[in-house]
Amino acid sequence: MADAYLNQHHVRQMLAAKGVPPTEERVWESCDKEVDNVLGHDVMKSVKSLVIDLLSYKPVLLYQGQWDAECGVGSNDAWIGALQWSGHGGFTAAPRRSG
Known part of the structure; x- marks a missing residue:
C-alpha cells in the first residue's frame, strides 16, 4: 500500500531531491531486492549491546512510529526497558507521554 x-x-514530485525530477524509471520500493540479498540475513540480529555502549557514551533518541508494522511498540518497549545501563532507573521513572 x-x-x-x-x-x-x-x-514523487513532492519527494524528489532538489534538481532531480522523478522519472517513470525511478520508482519507490519498500525493499530493494539487491539490498535484501545483502542485508536480509542481518534483520533479526539483536543490537542491544551496541545500544548499551552508545548510552554510556552519548544521549540516544530511539524513535518509533506508532503504526510501525515491523517492530511494534510493545516489543520495543520491552527490550528498551530491559536494557541494563547507568541511566536505567531515571529512564524507567520518567513520565511517558504521547503526541
Missing part, C-alpha cells in the same frame, strides 16, 4: 502511494506522480 505504501508503494502505491509513494509511486503516485504528484507524491
